[in-house]
Amino acid sequence: xxxxxxxxxxxxxxxxxxxxxxxxxxxxxxxxxxxxxxxxxxxxxxxxxxxxxxxxxxxxxxxxxxxxxxxxxxxxxxxxxxxxxxxxxxxxxxxxxxxxxxxxxxxxxxxxxxxxxxxxxxxx
Amino acid sequence: xxxxxxxxxxxxxxxxxxxxxxxxxxxxxxxxxxxxxxxxxxxxxxxxxxxxxxxxxxxxxxxxxxxxxxxxxxxxxxxxxxxxxxxxxxxxxxxxxxxxxxxxxxxxxxxxxxxxxxxxxxxxxxxxxxxxxxxxxxxxxxxxxxxxxxxxxxxxxxxxxxxxxxxxxxxxxxxxxxxxxxxxxxxxxxxxxxxxxxxxxxxxxxxxxxxxxxxxxxxxxxxxxxxxxxxxxxxxxxxxxxxxxxxxxxxxxxxxxxxxxxxxxxxxxxxxxxxxxxxxxxxxxxxxxxxxxxxxxxxxxxxxxxxxxxxxxxxxxxxxxxxxxxxxxxxxxxxxxxxxxxxxxxxxxxxxxxxxxxxxxxxxxxxxxxxxxxxxxxxxxxxxxxxxxxxxxxxxxxxxxxxxxxxxxxxxxxxxxxxxxxxxxxxxxxxxxxxxxxxxxxxxxxxxxxxxxxxxxxxxxxxxxxxxxxxxxxxxxxxxxxxxxxxxxxxxxxxxxxxxxxxxxxxxxxxxxxxxxxxxxxxxxxxxxxxxxxxxxxxxxxxxxx
Numbered sequence: 001x002x003x004x005x006x007x008x009x010x011x012x013x014x015x016x017x018x019x020x021x022x023x024x025x026x027x028x029x030x031x032x033x034x035x036x037x038x039x040x041x042x043x044x045x046x047x048x049x050x051x052x053x054x055x056x057x058x059x060x061x062x063x064x065x066x067x068x069x070x071x072x073x074x075x076x077x078x079x080x081x082x083x084x085x086x087x088x089x090x091x092x093x094x095x096x097x098x099x100x101x102x103x104x105x106x107x108x109x110x111x112x113x114x115x116x117x118x119x120x121x122x123x124x
Numbered sequence: 125x126x127x128x129x130x131x132x133x134x135x136x137x138x139x140x141x142x143x144x145x146x147x148x149x150x151x152x153x154x155x156x157x158x159x160x161x162x163x164x165x166x167x168x169x170x171x172x173x174x175x176x177x178x179x180x181x182x183x184x185x186x187x188x189x190x191x192x193x194x195x196x197x198x199x200x201x202x203x204x205x206x207x208x209x210x211x212x213x214x215x216x217x218x219x220x221x222x223x224x225x226x227x228x229x230x231x232x233x234x235x236x237x238x239x240x241x242x243x244x245x246x247x248x249x250x251x252x253x254x255x256x257x258x259x260x261x262x263x264x265x266x267x268x269x270x271x272x273x274x275x276x277x278x279x280x281x282x283x284x285x286x287x288x289x290x291x292x293x294x295x296x297x298x299x300x301x302x303x304x305x306x307x308x309x310x311x312x313x314x315x316x317x318x319x320x321x322x323x324x325x326x327x328x329x330x331x332x333x334x335x336x337x338x339x340x341x342x343x344x345x346x347x348x349x350x351x352x353x354x355x356x357x358x359x360x361x362x363x364x365x366x367x368x369x370x371x372x373x374x375x376x377x378x379x380x381x382x383x384x385x386x387x388x389x390x391x392x393x394x395x396x397x398x399x400x401x402x403x404x405x406x407x408x409x410x411x412x413x414x415x416x417x418x419x420x421x422x423x424x425x426x427x428x429x430x431x432x433x434x435x436x437x438x439x440x441x442x443x444x445x446x447x448x449x450x451x452x453x454x455x456x457x458x459x460x461x462x463x464x465x466x467x468x469x470x471x472x473x474x475x476x477x478x479x480x481x482x483x484x485x486x487x488x489x490x491x492x493x494x495x496x497x498x499x500x501x502x503x504x505x506x507x508x509x510x511x512x513x514x515x516x517x518x519x520x521x522x523x524x525x526x527x528x529x530x531x532x533x534x535x536x537x538x539x540x541x542x543x544x545x546x547x548x549x550x551x552x553x554x555x556x557x558x559x560x561x562x563x564x565x566x567x568x569x570x571x572x573x574x575x576x577x578x579x580x581x582x583x584x585x586x587x588x589x590x591x592x593x594x595x596x597x598x599x600x601x602x603x604x605x606x607x608x609x610x611x612x613x614x615x616x617x618x619x620x621x622x623x624x625x626x627x628x629x630x631x632x633x634x635x636x637x638x639x640x641x642x643x644x645x646x647x648x649x650x651x652x653x654x655x656x657x658x659x660x661x662x663x664x665x666x667x668x669x670x
Contacts, residue, residue: 017273076257078259098262099158
């Protein structure tokens with residue numbers, strides 16, 4: 001796990017889906033930025049926000065595909081009930097990404113079907 | 125160790141229950157699966173309806189914070205991030221509750237209060253499984269809690285209060301809403317909530333539904349269509365909307381699982397959200413010592429949830445011999461009276477009738493239980509909302525109202541366009557002159573005394589429905605003041621497009637004043653100068669960039 005400074009250019013979260021200011025909630029408070037890996041690609045995020053929120057912010061909407069027909073599924077309930085958003089996180093399948101906080105260096109993979117424990121092919 | 129009371133759920137009902145019981149000396153532990161307290165309140169950024177006792181006029185998330193502070197101050201042991209996965213019946217040493225939150229814990233409570241709330245109903249249609257179709261609650265969670273926009277342009281399905289409020293919140297977050305479709309021939313939620321989205325230019329299409337969502341592995345468009353009297357799509361009425369998000373706001377169902385595990389008796393009462401637990405006036409279920417409060421006891425609203433929570437908390441504490449019985453009985457009478465008020469009016473009446481059926485007796489202490497419940501109806505009455513034309517008619521109401529009567533007045537006058545009997549009175553409480561009267565029940569329509577109104581505008585920003593306007597006809601041009609909660613903030617001197625209650629452009633107008641006081645809590649009061657003929661019509665302005 002690498003420590004990053006707050007002004008590291010790679011971690012500045014200016015993704016199009018980010019709300020920076022809001023008429024009622026005001027500007028978004030400063031949070032620690034982290035980088036996690038989505039299918040091997042680095043993604044900037046705020047520490048502690050749900051994985052699914054960080055992915056929505058950069059426009060990633062397909063979080064898994066179904067077992068039989070390979071249909072895409074994404075965020076649906078956002079409160080940990082429906083399990084449509086499950087992905088493989090750090091080699092553990094079926095993790096509810098809408099209620100699982102992002103951590104530095106986390107490996108998040110699009111899950112195929114029911115997923116597998118510790119799938120191969122990960123950059124180590 | 126065994127707690128006096130274990131509360132499951134940290135929303136308005138659970139927090140209120142825990143605080144009420146702890147205030148009478150009960151040792152209370154509260155569990156919630158989320159790490160953010162307040163339940164749905166934590167995502168609610170609009171000002172709430174109700175009365176002072178329900179912190180009306182305060183934004184939802186601030187109410188949630190207040191309730192948590194009250195619970196902590198009363199000594200409640202609040203444990204967040206613990207999902208309860210099992211409950212075991214009381215076999216003499218209390219109910220046993222098993223929860224997991226990074227570690228497994230087991231708790232015992234001599235009384236158990238279940239305040240687990242409700243979950244959103246899905247709606248199946250071709251393409252509904254595509255990423256981009258989400259619950260309205262999901263959208264609210266993303267936008268208001270995680271501060272992420274779900275797409276750029278949305279279609280909202282359902283015109284209940286959730287659909288209306290979330291539409292408004294999407295607009296506030298900078299997401300465009302192409303349309304709101306409602307299968308019924310009338311708006312389901314409060315017309316004042318509908319008024320906010322109409323003024324923002326979002327079409328509310330009644331007797332319309334979503335037919336299909338399509339796109340390449342994600343929502344790229346939606347097809348909507350008009351429904352005939354039988355609920356079938358009228359051929360040729362289909363239209364395609366370019367949207368990347370479809371937001372479902374088609375009702376809530378109580379989260380009963382834990383109650384079913386314990387074997388609590390339930391009934392199917394559609395007006396309360398479907399299967400609901402039977403309970404008595406203490407909120408106690410068919411299982412002695414097991415209480416329910418809030419949406420799990422029947423889907424209503426946050427102010428009802430708080431009152432039911434207090435009721436359950438007091439009753440549970442009282443049943444353990446805690447508190448002064450006379451004081452508890454008096455508090456119970458007061459709460460039941462306030463609940464009556466919240467369930468009055470056209471929206472509350474159907475729920476009240478359903479509640480009588482659920483509780484199996486009249487909802488006050490004075491009537492004997494033998495007087496019995498209203499018979500269960502197979503066809504529960506729908507809330508008779510005012511005809512959909514009443515919002516259209518709003519300017520006419522203003523013309524015919526007090527404003528028209530006193531054209532020579534030297535000050536602005538508050539004009540209230542609040543057409544439905546809803547449980548809400550912050551306007552009455554906000555007025556320092558006593559010029560606005562609602563009285564009791566709280567569902568009465570507000571009345572303005574023009575002689576007493578100074579036109580100060582405190583009611584305008586206090587009104588959760590944004591249904592109060594100031595009209596000043598004394599000058600060469602008339603001035604209309606309205607509430608405004610969008611970015612960028614209004615700028616004095618800027619020329620804008622004034623719109624009517626339907627969001628239709630009326631004229632160009634200059635912003636002559638824009639006030640934002642601390643008390644107004646981020647609601648601007650914007651004043652436009654318009655020709656006198658438009659004073660009864662102009663009710664807002666187009667957002668910049670629109």
